Amino acid sequence: LTLAAVLGLSILLTACVAGTVPTDGTASDTSGSAAAVTPAQSDGTPTTSLGNMSTVSTMVIDRGLDEVGRACIDCHKEIQPGIIHDWRESRHGHVGVSCLDCHQVDKNSPMATQHENLIGTDIYMSALVPAATCGRCHVNEVDQFNASGHFRAYRQQIPKDSLHALVFKHEGQENSEFGSAPNETGCIQCHGTEIQLDAENRPVSTTWPNSGVGNVYPDGSTGSCAVCHTRHKFSIAEARQPAACASCHLGPDHPDIEIYENSKHGQIYAIEGDEWNWDAAPDAWEPGDYRAPTCATCHMSGIGELQTTHNVSERLYWNLWAERSEVRNSSDPLSPLLGDGEAGRDMMKQVCQACHSELHTNNFFEQGDRAVNLYNVAYYDEAKKMLDELGEKGLLEENPWTDDFQLIYYHLWHHEGRRARQGALMAGPDWAHWHGFFELQQDLYELEDIYNRRMETGQID
Template identity: 60%
Template sequence: MRLLLAVIVAVGMVAPAFALDSGIKTLKVERGLTPDAQKCVECHADKQPGIVADWAASRHGHVGVSCIDCHSVDKSSPMAAQNCPGVKGTELYVTVMVTPATCGRCHANEVGQFGRSGHHRGSLQYNVKEGLNFKGMSDLIEKHEAQGIEKYKRAPEMAGCMQCHGSKITLGADKRPTKEGWPAAGIGTIWPDGTVGNCVACHTRHRFNIAEARKPAACASCHLGPDHPDIEIYENSKHGHIYNAEGASWNFNSAPDAWEPGDYRAPTCAVCHMSGIGGLTTTHNISERLKWNLWLPESKIRNSPDPLNPLTGDGAEGRKKMMAVCANCHSSLHTENFFQQADLNVELYNEGYFQPAEAMRKELADKKLLKANPWDDEFQRTYYYLWHHEGRRMRQGAVMNGPDYAHWHGVFELQQDIYKLKSIYNKRLKTGTIEE
């Protein structure tokens, strides 16, 4: 017996109904969709039923937003094609890619806010020559990780970097995206139409569920690991402890700007960084409530309106907004003392660890006592771990209340790094040579 999927499309509502059938999987569409839209749904229900099932259960499906509304493009678009049998020979042009330009037709505020955030920079910083670290990342990926083998020079990026940061999508002769950039769910994807961003990084297609995006798992697929273990830090915190104990019973479906304490007992990532709470409105600018940049080699207070600048945001205002989030559950004394503790840890990292390490690195560089290959140089590798791994963990653990990451995975390992750097530095200055 195979499953018969019947989706009845009424005006303003889609009601799925299921029944068993002895033969072919079919889909029935009634009212509310154009004939072209009906064809799309019926065809894909047979070929990719999971897609149609997600769409039928989505808000888009409920209000009659169809495949055509999101996937059709103007004939002049660089992505325009008729490689789908259902539109071949018609006046319709479609693309598998749905860019922020399409989402922005209905969600203009959200797309605009995203464009002012650090997420906007995700792929641009390493995928274009004007990016923040184009050469450094290109060298790491192509020369070192791919070992300079031409055939594999993009392999580390395709399986790794672009799945979180985003890709620069290129098209083949058939107007379909090539493997060098697709598939990718990276947040800062650069599309052939020139737009940047990827809503499905958090609101996965074709359900686009707001509840899914509000849960920590939406952020955890990228914000984890040795360099930015944010989900681990969250779970180490009291907020994460409460979520793990009872989060399955919380209400994640309230409307934007109506999702407030009471729906949940402790914040998720979205509550602190994005959601409407108290006097704050919902924002898709994840940099808006931040004081420091915590991932650069040296932390500085945010002071730039440019999303391509690592210091994008207004640090003083960002701290006020984050404290306004905390005020919904905590006293002012609790919140003020917490952030003073966190700031001292950030400043300790800057003054006690990064600045001395950078001074030693510069002097060794001036005296030609660093290897050309930084990944084959004990000093440069340790220097990198000091800021990119242990240093980030120390700072982010302190600011997000993850004590094990602020201390044992953070400053405890940093003090070992700095002593190691000093030992190598002193030995090279004394001998005038680089040890083998």
Template identity: 55%
Template sequence: MNPTPKKEGLMRFKSLMIATLLASAFSISANASAKATEHVGDISPKNLKVTRGMTAEAKRCVECHAEKTPGHVNDWKQSRHGHVGVSCIDCHGVKKDNPMAAQNCPGVKGTKTYVSVLVSPKTCEKCHPNEVEEFQHSGHARGALQVRSKAGMQALMKKIEGRDHPKFKNSPEATGCMQCHGSIIELDANKQPTAETWPNYGIGNVYPDGGVGNCKSCHSGHKFSIEEARKPAACASCHLGPDHPDIEIYNNSMHGHIYNTEGNTWKYDSAPDAWEPGDYRAPTCATCHMSGIGDLRTTHNVSRRLKWNIWAPISKLRDGGYDTAVSTYEKTGKITKGNPLAGHPDGHKAGRAEMEKVCKSCHTTLHTKNFFKMADQHVELYNVYAKEAKGMIDELTKKGLMMKDKWSDPAFKVWYHLWHHQGRRMRQGALMGAPDYAHWHGVFELQQDIRELRAIYNQRIKSGKIEH
């Protein structure tokens, strides 16, 4: 049946309207695309054009590094810094009298501009003063200072592991310890950091300008993502292995089970103090130790909410207030091991109260109290083992019944592994809800260690000699 003239006219009208709307849509899309292109240019890293809120010098830096180090620029353009116009020169530019100041970059050579490949917390604190101050009160801040201050650790890395070899003695520290603890960074004659002290992502780096800390340990450069820092992987690169297997412990816990099942679907980009249950179903490391929940404020002092020192040979309550390693270094230039009992400024009870607030955002009060009651008992049980073991080592030492080379001494090696490996796993497993580490990798191993040490002790005390 042929359409009537009225229907035929209506169909032509509809076709015309559709064509008009499509043309309009294409025009809007093309204009929007043209404006976007006009605004940011081709945003592939090597052709990045910058036009918003930057000086001519800043633009030159970005455009040059888009060619020379495109990975850096690609990260930067996705970052909050890139969105608000904080550019290379804002972080890497330094005053002429800065100990790190140089003109090694061809783009500034011969100008009045000085730069440094290193960016210390003294730069970060210009915009993030609270975060830097909180960090300086934490155990993280003493990472490099602690390693440098302990003669035993220096001897282990350089003389024992490094064989005191003139060429190779620095490699154990450079490739291992300092990659997590950080280093005291030194510069060569050209103001370039030395291979023995940089590059690294160590949390406690000490910079030539006196700054201490390393924000990019958790917020990797040049994106500095808050989402990245909130995921367990940010902590896992350092908190793993036989002496502090925290990522393994987390995975063994119910929290880790939930995260590993569905954590890729959670929301991680909420503003500080607004990242709350609902964005996630189980805590990550950052949730418990740093994040603002309820009336708790976000903190970069990871020691603040802790009750015990659970990495030391004997666990003590954290009643030492703020850590003092950074403030001592800044005031006197003296390198110290800091305060191993640093925690909440009002003591361990206040620290535990804050941690319990975190738990109660998802759990009942009874659940929280019962969990910590038994976890605390497991820490105290560890102390029973450790005090007996240390008493035996101290008496053998006093009576001259320990080998001069302690790393060859069976008694010393049992003691060291008892507290530094098995003992840490026992305590950390208990306080983070990981049964396999609290028991099989923890207290079960300790009861074996103490028996082995007793046998060595009894033999030496009875014979008055060191066995061969």
């Protein structure tokens, strides 16, 4: 054989092994799916990844979809190929869940619009897909979500006049044209909002798009599953990893991802996480698939006798984000104390004891509970007592955001206090101490100085 022939044979064998040139002359599907998904050229003939690197716009997809379902795919693969690529790789795509299954709505739905290519048909669509739509198939998951803090993420903000004043009056500077920007680009992107529609039933830009888990939709339903299982892949593996939670649970007021990264759990994940099994079935994802827990492991996953839950609050004992932490003991669906804290602690201990001894687990929670109680009685209660006394004597400014006492008080519970409490119960020592209790004692001393000065002089300085 000549050198050129040897090189040519080598290239051909390499291509066959890589799956780009099938040895039987047919188009190959290296995705692992049994569905008929074939790269094709514009004339419909098969191509290879060597001849055409596109894996979306040249894709012919036929998974038992009806004519309209296929039309959606054929059009959107040209206009938004990223959507079709995600869908093709998703579980939905592999079992034949089409665009219509999630986006089609009843003609009388307040969200109903009609695509220009569907005018004259009885098919109405909406860009909005609330959790209730997912609940047609995922009944238990949505029922559990509806009892969680995620469900209440926006609804609990509605009565908070002080928060609305901060966002619209102070941050937005009461600007009639642009004043809603802080809310649109900040708050609603995690908490959600009440989505508003224009005259053609399309969501308006002041409320959508957003990634808020507590969105309230025009049909009255609440919640978005795509916050954790991002569209259009809707991956269980994605939702199990800390990054899925990190886009909202971060920052000075609730640094959960930073606390996790500071913990031994986060240390192990950072070193080994790319080697773990993220795709196990629900209730089958157990230690061994991973060596340290993630957010989803502790708060959601089925371990031992525990079943998987989408109620992320169910295993919590305390409410750690409130001004003062109390044990969860309410039956009110909209209460931040909804649930049974004692039962929640028992469940969380079961999670811990999948890897730790009973002694280790019990001692850990005793440490954390002491930190929460210290915050409650030594910091919050003392600060609140001073706040109330100053208020009774008219020694607080009307605007809390320009009053040193009220601003420091807010930081004491909303920033430093949360960091101390959450750091203690998520095993993040730097956040419990230096970002938590160290700064709390500084806050308290400053509050005491301002309080004493105002009480002595009878004036706001």
